[in-house]
Amino acid sequence: MTLPAFPDAALLDRFARIVGDAHALRAADEIAPYVSERRGLWPGASALVLRPGSVDEVSAILRLATSTGTPVVPQGGNTGLVGGQMPDASGREIVLSLSRLNRIREIDLASNTVTAEAGVVLQTLRDAADDGDRLFPLSLGSQGTAQIGGNLSSNAGGTGVLAYGNARELCLGVEVVLPTGEIFDDLRKLKKDNTGYDLKNLFVGAEGTLGVITAAVLKLFPRPKGREVAWVGVDTPADALGLFGLASERAGASLTAFELMIDSSLAFVLRHIPGAVAPLGGGHPWYVLVEISSGRSAEDARGLMEEILTAGFEAGLVTDAAIAASLAQADAFWKLRESMSDAQRPEGASIKHDVSVPVAAIPEFIDRAWQAVLKREPAARLVCFGHMGDGNLHYNISQPQGGDPAAFLALYREINDAVHEVVRAFGGSISAEHGIGRMKRDELIATAPPVAIDLMRRVKHAFDPAGIMNPGKVI
Amino acid sequence: MTLPAFPDAALLDRFARIVGDAHALRAADEIAPYVSERRGLWPGASALVLRPGSVDEVSAILRLATSTGTPVVPQGGNTGLVGGQMPDASGREIVLSLSRLNRIREIDLASNTVTAEAGVVLQTLRDAADDGDRLFPLSLGSQGTAQIGGNLSSNAGGTGVLAYGNARELCLGVEVVLPTGEIFDDLRKLKKDNTGYDLKNLFVGAEGTLGVITAAVLKLFPRPKGREVAWVGVDTPADALGLFGLASERAGASLTAFELMIDSSLAFVLRHIPGAVAPLGGGHPWYVLVEISSGRSAEDARGLMEEILTAGFEAGLVTDAAIAASLAQADAFWKLRESMSDAQRPEGASIKHDVSVPVAAIPEFIDRAWQAVLKREPAARLVCFGHMGDGNLHYNISQPQGGDPAAFLALYREINDAVHEVVRAFGGSISAEHGIGRMKRDELIATAPPVAIDLMRRVKHAFDPAGIMNPGKVI
Numbered sequence: 007m008t009l010p011a012f013p014d015a016a017l018l019d020r021f022a023r024i025v026g027d028a029h030a031l032r033a034a035d036e037i038a039p040y041v042s043e044r045r046g047l048w049p050g051a052s053a054l055v056l057r058p059g060s061v062d063e064v065s066a067i068l069r070l071a072t073s074t075g076t077p078v079v080p081q082g083g084n085t086g087l088v089g090g091q092m093p094d095a096s097g098r099e100i101v102l103s104l105s106r107l108n109r110i111r112e113i114d115l116a117s118n119t120v121t122a123e124a125g126v127v128l129q130t131l132r133d134a135a136d137d138g139d140r141l142f143p144l145s146l147g148s149q150g151t152a153q154i155g156g157n158l159s160s161n162a163g164g165t166g167v168l169a170y171g172n173a174r175e176l177c178l179g180v181e182v183v184l185p186t187g188e189i190f191d192d193l194r195k196l197k198k199d200n201t202g203y204d205l206k207n208l209f210v211g212a213e214g215t216l217g218v219i220t221a222a223v224l225k226l227f228p229r230p231k232g233r234e235v236a237w238v239g240v241d242t243p244a245d246a247l248g249l250f251g252l253a254s255e256r257a258g259a260s261l262t263a264f265e266l267m268i269d270s271s272l273a274f275v276l277r278h279i280p281g282a283v284a285p286l287g288g289g290h291p292w293y294v295l296v297e298i299s300s301g302r303s304a305e306d307a308r309g310l311m312e313e314i315l316t317a318g319f320e321a322g323l324v325t326d327a328a329i330a331a332s333l334a335q336a337d338a339f340w341k342l343r344e345s346m347s348d349a350q351r352p353e354g355a356s357i358k359h360d361v362s363v364p365v366a367a368i369p370e371f372i373d374r375a376w377q378a379v380l381k382r383e384p385a386a387r388l389v390c391f392g393h394m395g396d397g398n399l400h401y402n403i404s405q406p407q408g409g410d411p412a413a414f415l416a417l418y419r420e421i422n423d424a425v426h427e428v429v430r431a432f433g434g435s436i437s438a439e440h441g442i443g444r445m446k447r448d449e450l451i452a453t454a455p456p457v458a459i460d461l462m463r464r465v466k467h468a469f470d471p472a473g474i475m476n477p478g479k480v481i
Numbered sequence: 482m483t484l485p486a487f488p489d490a491a492l493l494d495r496f497a498r499i500v501g502d503a504h505a506l507r508a509a510d511e512i513a514p515y516v517s518e519r520r521g522l523w524p525g526a527s528a529l530v531l532r533p534g535s536v537d538e539v540s541a542i543l544r545l546a547t548s549t550g551t552p553v554v555p556q557g558g559n560t561g562l563v564g565g566q567m568p569d570a571s572g573r574e575i576v577l578s579l580s581r582l583n584r585i586r587e588i589d590l591a592s593n594t595v596t597a598e599a600g601v602v603l604q605t606l607r608d609a610a611d612d613g614d615r616l617f618p619l620s621l622g623s624q625g626t627a628q629i630g631g632n633l634s635s636n637a638g639g640t641g642v643l644a645y646g647n648a649r650e651l652c653l654g655v656e657v658v659l660p661t662g663e664i665f666d667d668l669r670k671l672k673k674d675n676t677g678y679d680l681k682n683l684f685v686g687a688e689g690t691l692g693v694i695t696a697a698v699l700k701l702f703p704r705p706k707g708r709e710v711a712w713v714g715v716d717t718p719a720d721a722l723g724l725f726g727l728a729s730e731r732a733g734a735s736l737t738a739f740e741l742m743i744d745s746s747l748a749f750v751l752r753h754i755p756g757a758v759a760p761l762g763g764g765h766p767w768y769v770l771v772e773i774s775s776g777r778s779a780e781d782a783r784g785l786m787e788e789i790l791t792a793g794f795e796a797g798l799v800t801d802a803a804i805a806a807s808l809a810q811a812d813a814f815w816k817l818r819e820s821m822s823d824a825q826r827p828e829g830a831s832i833k834h835d836v837s838v839p840v841a842a843i844p845e846f847i848d849r850a851w852q853a854v855l856k857r858e859p860a861a862r863l864v865c866f867g868h869m870g871d872g873n874l875h876y877n878i879s880q881p882q883g884g885d886p887a888a889f890l891a892l893y894r895e896i897n898d899a900v901h902e903v904v905r906a907f908g909g910s911i912s913a914e915h916g917i918g919r920m921k922r923d924e925l926i927a928t929a930p931p932v933a934i935d936l937m938r939r940v941k942h943a944f945d946p947a948g949i950m951n952p953g954k955v956i
Contacts, residue, residue: 116841199910258776259734301733366591
């Protein structure tokens with residue numbers, strides 16, 4: 007890859023003319039929101055943020071970028087957690103915001119598809135599906151800000167994966183602008199298409215390093231007629247695993263969420279999130295949030311939930327359970343789960359992991375990873391919660407109570423490595439749903455099989471020989 | 482790509498030594514079954530068929546092939562319909578049979594996965610899942626012969642796609658030997674893994690042109706407790722589409738098949754397949770086979786089926802229907818559907834299409850494609866059947882009754898082009914589930930967007946610079 011030229015004023019002007027001055031941001035205060043993210047982990051710099059209003063403008067931008075060796079960082083809602091959407095600190099990189107490409111081009115209710123541009127906010131898409139009496143099942147804490155292009159580029163996960171799959175599985179076709187400016191139009195609504203290599207899935211999850219996704223065809227589903235949410239106390243992750251097996255066997259695709267949470271996660275929420283109420287009396291070492299969705303009726307969902315919980319009690323897996331009595335209570339249960347990340351902040355410094363292992367390995371993984379952490383910091387606190395049904399845990403560690411945050415964070419790398427070593431021993435993933443971005447790039451390169459890294463580099467070079475697409479990310 | 486060297490005797494000896502003489506076939510009668518396929522469309526030639534017994538042997542074969550520029554054609558059960566598994570007629574190409582890599586390495590019931598080698602026969606895998614009280618849902622007419630490696634390399638479809646997806650969606654991880662002989666071991670059991678580019682999905686569906694899949698981790702599902710099959714008469718494809726909407730809305734993921742068939746398809750089966758019995762009295766212009774699977778109980782499946790058919794009658798979409806009264810009758814209904822391809826043969830020459838369009842476009846597609854065919858041959862007979870729920874039709878045309886087969890086949894290219902033109906007008910696929918192989922390569926290159934072809938060529942060159950992997954296929 008050639009070292010990119012530092013963009014001079016004349017070059018910036020050429021880029022700006024493509025989108026028009028109103029959409030080419032150059033003032034520091036206008037640029038600021040695009041070069042920092044919520045956690046402040048990857049402060050960046052840029053001389054120019056471009057907000058194109060059409061696919062042709064994206065194409066012209068990338069063509070110019072390739073011909074001048076100007077690195078480009080695509081950005082959606084700027085909610086990514088691994089720095090994939092951040093320019094580096096050099097000021098060499100131009101930010102390409104997709105926010106103005108925010109049109110829902112078509113909703114096809116008969117084919118159950120929606121064609122949406124990259125800048126459509128996830129919540130907006132969910133609402134549009136809802137208006138058509140359909141469900142778009144991708145659901146994340148940041149859905150009010152996150153955009154579809156970023157969701158696809160990061161292959162977002164979230165709470166709907168168990169029944170409906172990741173963003174990848176929800177995507178039928180893409181429109182991508184390649185680094186050369188060429189437009190790859192593959193906006194198909196097909197469930198089956200065996201005409202050559204699967205290019206779509208290369209762009210999905212590539213975090214903008216191979217091209218810019220400008221639009222996509224996404225799957226819609228019938229909106230469930232009944233939904234039940236239960237908060238369940240269990241003694242151990244092994245009991246939760248048993249309950250998961252029992253629930254999947256009975257509910258099949260109607261089991262739409264199965265979230266595992268350690269007691270401290272709930273305790274932190276009760277302590278720090280106003281209005282939070284414990285669903286069950288007494289303490290339990292672990293909790294599970296179970297959601298059942300029925301395409302038939304509310305009664306059907308209720309019956310299925312009761313059957314599962316009864317079977318769970320009888321098998322000695324469940325110690326206590328509450329089924330949400332209203333929609334509001336169901337939302338409140340979900341809010342407890344979704345507040346767990348925020349509730350960790352007031353407890354001091356934390357070291358986080360977004361990992362997955364085979365579902366059956368979860369209990370043993372939790373235990374072995376915890377032994378590894380305790381060796382490094384005997385007073386650390388485990389704040390583990392996540393999508394058990396997907397084998398995906400947010401295996402977070404909070405600092406010792408009242409201890410020194412800096413002293414704890416000094417262990418970041420060591421604890422990270424120790425936990426990830428256990429992940430690898432189980433054939434797991436060190437990034438289940440957040441991606442690699444800038445955060446885990448070095449670790450990926452250092453720990454993935456050299457053959458895999460070599461293949462990824464070959465793909466990168468074949469698609470982006472000038473190396474202008476989101477450099478320093480993923481690979 | 483370099484022109485491959487014609488393999489001389491000394492080179493053949495080097496290849497043979499890798500697997501041992503017993504597994505290096507050189508006699509014409511031993512080679513014969515590997516260089517022809519069922520329909521006799523792509524007669525090939527080869528001086529050597531290698532049957533390696535380990536992944537290391539596959540690796541050694543490909544390493545030698547790359548270093549000597551010897552083209553290699555991977556082959557599974559030899560059931561492919563587009564010539565992807567056939568060597569060409571030059572005799573230059575070596576056949577690499579995966580049949581001896583036929584071990585099921587592990588069944589993990591707790592994680593609902595099976596790890597199987599490429600040469601495992603699909604039916605064997607289905608049986609092994611069944612023994613563990615699980616379902617492996619990939620189901621094809623050729624499942625008694627087809628092998629997992631070929632199923633993945635061709636991203637096989639079949640009758641289980643509606644609820645469970647194509648082979649691609651059933652695959653969690655792969656082990657691939659690259660053209661260089663390097664082994665890409667990505668045999669993961671993870672539902673979520675966002676660590677870099679999606680290499681797995683490049684190998685799945687690549688028809689052996691990027692490397693050789695030697696093993697895979699596949700998903701298992703709970704075995705349904707109830708299954709109901711109905712044979713339904715409808716007046717038009719539009720009514721069938723209405724019934725599909727109604728059935729999906731009520732049954733969701735419990736709707737495990739929705740097959741559309743024109744009356745002539747059934748008539749041919751009744752005429753030519755011994756023991757075939759019409760499920761309904763009287764004639765109907767179109768038929769639908771509906772399958773409901775319930776994870777709960779037999780009664781539940783029955784109730785759901787009755788509800789759907791009642792609603793279909795009330796909406797005026799269904800003219801008559803029979804629910805299979807026994808497992809044997811359900812199998813008989815399925816056999817009617819599965820015999821439709823064979824039953825076409827005694828009716829003379831046929832021109833076939835394996836196409837997909839957006840589900841909602843099926844009625845209009847059928848009509849417009851038929852007008853295009855009639856313009857070329859007014860006495861042609863439409864024999865259309867397929868997986869309506871997936872938007873995938875086998876849009877087959879039989880010759881005029883009593884006419885000259887050769888005269889009809891002289892129209893092959895013209896009718897093919899005319900139908901595929903309609904397919905493209907609907908944003909459809911000219912190969913929904915059978916792949917490209919040798920059969921559709923020229924058409925793919927001529928009609929796909931040049932950008933897509935260029936990207937595929939870049940991938941091919943990046944993975945197989947020596948051009949030894951299954952040359953002349955796909956791209």
